[in-house]
Amino acid sequence: MSADYEVDVAVVGGGACGLMTALRAARDPELVVAVYEKSTREGCNTQFSSGSLAAGGTRFQREAGIDDSPERHAADILAVSKDPESEPILLELCRAAPRYVEWLGDELGHPMEIGLDMARSGQSVPRLHTDKGRAGGGRLVATLRQAVAAADNIAFVDNTPGVGLICENGKVTGVEVVENGERRRVGAKAVVLAADGFGNNPTMLAEYCPQAVGAFYGGVSTSTGDAITWGIELGAAVRNMAAYLGHGLVVPGHGTRLNPVLPFLGAMIVGVDGRRFVDEKGQGYSKLGRIIARQPSRRAVLIWDERMHEAAMNSELMRESAAAGAFGRYASTSELAAAFSLPEDALAEELANFRVVSVAEDPSGVDHGRLEFPLRAGWVTHGILTTQGGLVVDTTGRVQHRDGGWIEGLYAGGGSACGISGPSAEGYMSGNGLLAALGFGWIIGNHLAGAGRRPLC
Numbered sequence: 140m141s142a143d144y145e146v147d148v149a150v151v152g153g154g155a156c157g158l159m160t161a162l163r164a165a166r167d168p169e170l171v172v173a174v175y176e177k178s179t180r181e182g183c184n185t186q187f188s189s190g191s192l193a194a195g196g197t198r199f200q201r202e203a204g205i206d207d208s209p210e211r212h213a214a215d216i217l218a219v220s221k222d223p224e225s226e227p228i229l230l231e232l233c234r235a236a237p238r239y240v241e242w243l244g245d246e247l248g249h250p251m252e253i254g255l256d257m258a259r260s261g262q263s264v265p266r267l268h269t270d271k272g273r274a275g276g277g278r279l280v281a282t283l284r285q286a287v288a289a290a291d292n293i294a295f296v297d298n299t300p301g302v303g304l305i306c307e308n309g310k311v312t313g314v315e316v317v318e319n320g321e322r323r324r325v326g327a328k329a330v331v332l333a334a335d336g337f338g339n340n341p342t343m344l345a346e347y348c349p350q351a352v353g354a355f356y357g358g359v360s361t362s363t364g365d366a367i368t369w370g371i372e373l374g375a376a377v378r379n380m381a382a383y384l385g386h387g388l389v390v391p392g393h394g395t396r397l398n399p400v401l402p403f404l405g406a407m408i409v410g411v412d413g414r415r416f417v418d419e420k421g422q423g424y425s426k427l428g429r430i431i432a433r434q435p436s437r438r439a440v441l442i443w444d445e446r447m448h449e450a451a452m453n454s455e456l457m458r459e460s461a462a463a464g465a466f467g468r469y470a471s472t473s474e475l476a477a478a479f480s481l482p483e484d485a486l487a488e489e490l491a492n493f494r495v496v497s498v499a500e501d502p503s504g505v506d507h508g509r510l511e512f513p514l515r516a517g518w519v520t521h522g523i524l525t526t527q528g529g530l531v532v533d534t535t536g537r538v539q540h541r542d543g544g545w546i547e548g549l550y551a552g553g554g555s556a557c558g559i560s561g562p563s564a565e566g567y568m569s570g571n572g573l574l575a576a577l578g579f580g581w582i583i584g585n586h587l588a589g590a591g592r593r594p595l596c
């Protein structure tokens with residue numbers, strides 16, 4: 140093969156998956172790793188994310204007295220995704236999660252903590268880890284990029300999109316990139332696709348993920364499905380292509396979100412008719428998005444009180460929402476009804492009947508009372524943040540061929556690989572996105588490290 144230059148490992152995409160792959164592979168000093176990134180200026184979804192890392196069985200949990208394990212984590216995810224086919228991969232990812240969460244904290248100095256105040260639907264114990272100070276995904280990316288910059292055998296090549304794969308006799312032998320405006324052929328023993336999904340590709344969304352069409356898109360512009368497209372052209376198998384990470388608490392017009400902990404603290408949701416239409420605590424925010432999408436005018440009002448407000452403000456999401464003027468403070472039912480053009484009678488009836496913690500939820504039968512004025516409230520709508528389907532991979536991240544076996548030399552992870560969230564938006568559990576990104580990065584990078592002394596693949 141004629142190449143302009145050669146590396147050992149070429150990673151396409153510099154988000155969580157790509158950076159983690161590079162860092163783990165580069166522990167092998169014999170490997171030269173290059174990460175090709177389309178545009179750090181446009182950013183990656185990891186940077187946009189809340190940076191909440193789901194992991195079961197970490198020392199952060201143990202120190203907080205939480206008994207958890209990777210197997211329990213996987214079982215919780217499966218109960219929501221209803222996708223038993225994903226189980227082998229899911230178990231590997233859940234086993235990797237406590238190891239990389241501790242590694243990020245202990246080795247890379249990421250200020251990790253367990254989010255005891257981050258209850259999420261379907262998680263049987265507190266399992267989301269986050270940075271102290273809750274700065275979100277931007278801080279996580281900064282930690283990873285700093286470590287990449289310090290590694291002698293990793294080149295991070297910005298503003299250099301991958302534009303296609305180089306193949307010989309069915310084997311991937313490199314990647315074509317556009318570097319400084321010129322198309323260049325990079326030879327590589329392994330190519331890792333870490334370019335995320337197709338949330339910002341309307342044609343692919345219409346073809347594979349029609350439920351997401353028309354929803355507010357809250358991800359980055361660079362998620363155009365490039366890597367998945369190349370894989371399909373090469374004969375790779377794809378799965379769960381209709382799955383996506385949706386959100387039911389997106390602030391219309393701004394794209395920021397209200398804190399998903401609010402329903403668990405006792406917030407109420409009503410439609411434009413002033414009536415409740417959903418069990419607020421009964422589903423994750425992705426499924427809630429589907430429910431709100433079916434409401435008239437595809438929006439609803441989230442209502443909470445001061446007791447919940449302080450706890451909910453401890454997140455970058457709520458700080459952004461406050462800055463965007465996404466919610467207000469109301470002294471009476473009539474003020475609240477007028478602000479959102481809701482029928483006052485219906486709203487008053489719902490407020491009178493709603494219990495912050497229902498009698499059924501508290502076995503002691505204690506009535507925890509009603510929402511108390513002054514109330515906070517804001518419009519919410521449904522959105523799509525990232526797609527969750529993609530290239531089928533095995534437990535080491537190797538891309539599988541439609542006709543069986545794998546495509547030699549090709550790996551995929553994060554949003555480019557088939558995720559662990561089942562076939563639709565309803566199967567996503569909080570933390571699945573970064574679990575598939577950092578988890579596959581960890582697994583693929585570890586697999587490639589040491590491969591300098593044995594044939595790759």
Ligand SMILES: Cc1cc2nc3c(=O)[nH]c(=O)nc-3n(C[C@H](O)[C@H](O)[C@H](O)COP(=O)(O)OP(=O)(O)OC[C@H]3O[C@@H](n4cnc5c(N)ncnc54)[C@H](O)[C@@H]3O)c2cc1C
Nearest residue numbers: 152154155156177183184185188191301553554570572573
């Ligand atoms: C608003 C929001 C909040 C979220 N919150 C959470 C959360 O708290 N917890 C959680 O687990 N998940 C969350 N997610 C999902 C999570 O962010 C993603 O699943 C995860 O970041 C995907 O990681 P990745 O490495 O696959 O992709 P990314 O982080 O998006 O990185 C992909 C990179 O590839 C680059 N790229 C694309 N095409 C090319 C190309 N052709 N050549 C070179 N580079 C290319 C992009 O520029 C980008 O930098 C959230 C997502 C969004 C949008």
